[in-house]
Amino acid sequence: MTQHSQETVIGRITSVFGVKGWLKVYSYTDPKEGILDYRDWILDLDGKRIPAKLEEGRRQGQGLVVRLKGIDDRDVARTYCGAEVRVGTDELPELPEGEFYWYQLEGLDVFTVNDECLGKVHHLMETGSNDVLVVHASSASIDQRERLIPYLPDQVVKDVDLAAGRMTVDWDPEF
Numbered sequence: 001m002t003q004h005s006q007e008t009v010i011g012r013i014t015s016v017f018g019v020k021g022w023l024k025v026y027s028y029t030d031p032k033e034g035i036l037d038y039r040d041w042i043l044d045l046d047g048k049r050i051p052a053k054l055e056e057g058r059r060q061g062q063g064l065v066v067r068l069k070g071i072d073d074r075d076v077a078r079t080y081c082g083a084e085v086r087v088g089t090d091e092l093p094e095l096p097e098g099e100f101y102w103y104q105l106e107g108l109d110v111f112t113v114n115d116e117c118l119g120k121v122h123h124l125m126e127t128g129s130n131d132v133l134v135v136h137a138s139s140a141s142i143d144q145r146e147r148l149i150p151y152l153p154d155q156v157v158k159d160v161d162l163a164a165g166r167m168t169v170d171w172d173p174e175f
Contacts (some may be wrong), residue, residue, distance in 0.1 A: 006089035007042060008103045011035045013083045017065045021072040023080060025057070025064045032064060038091060041068070042082040050083070098153065102131075102161060108167045110135050110149070113158060116173055117141045124151060133157075133167075142173060 011027040027035040034055040043050040057066035071077050092101060102124045110118045110133070119141040122134045131151040137144040149171050150156050159168040 006103075007086040008089050008092060008101060009044075009084045009086050010038065011042070011085040013080050013085065014063075015081055016077045017060065018092065019074045020067075021074060021077040022067050023071075023077050024060070024064045025066050025085065027064055034060065035064065035085065036066070038087045039081075040087065040091070042086040042088075044086055045080065045083040050080075050174050051081075065151060100162075104162055105133070105160070105167065108160070108162075108165055109138070109140070110167050110169055112173060113168060113170050118147055118149075118169070118171070118173060121167065122146075147171075 009031055011025050013023050014026050016022070016081045017024045025035060027033070029035045029143060036054065039054045041052040041054055044054050053069035055067045055069050057064055068080075071080070088101065089101075095101065105121050106123055108121045110121060112118060117138070117140045119135045119137045122136040125132045125134060125148075133147075133149040133151050135147040135149055137146065151171055155167055156171060158170055159166075161167070
């Protein structure tokens with residue numbers, strides 16, 4: 001498998017907008033408009049990687065619409081619907097101490113404060129009130145259960161050690 005430089009998913013193309021090739025984009029950035037700060041996109045569509053350049057974008061109602069270079073027709077635009085929008089991880093801004101991008105948390109081993117292994121962070125989900133860690137069992141975990149653990153720094157997530165690949169949580173393994 002060829003190794004691409006690290007990439008991070010920052011959004012998804014959901015549908016076409018208008019007749020001139022504009023596309024609706026669902027942004028994972030906070031704030032939503034942050035996705036418009038990146039010009040060089042990699043569209044991941046059914047395993048195909050398509051480089052794309054953001055020409056312009058704006059808010060439209062609750063969402064965002066964008067125009068990509070070379071796409072000026074609704075039918076061509078439609079072929080990109082469902083694509084994940086990725087950017088090179090090295091393009092992301094540095095975060096303040098104690099804040100992390102989701103991609104940095106994925107794959108970390110999760111231990112309780114009593115040093116019991118619950119598994120590995122598989123991915124995160126947005127629930128509205130707070131993000132949730134989806135922890136899958138690993139060969140080292142105490143059982144084979146999947147756990148949903150609220151990502152609440154200080155309250156539940158006590159420590160994140162990226163160098164050690166480890167997260168410590170104050171969480172009852174029975175949950």
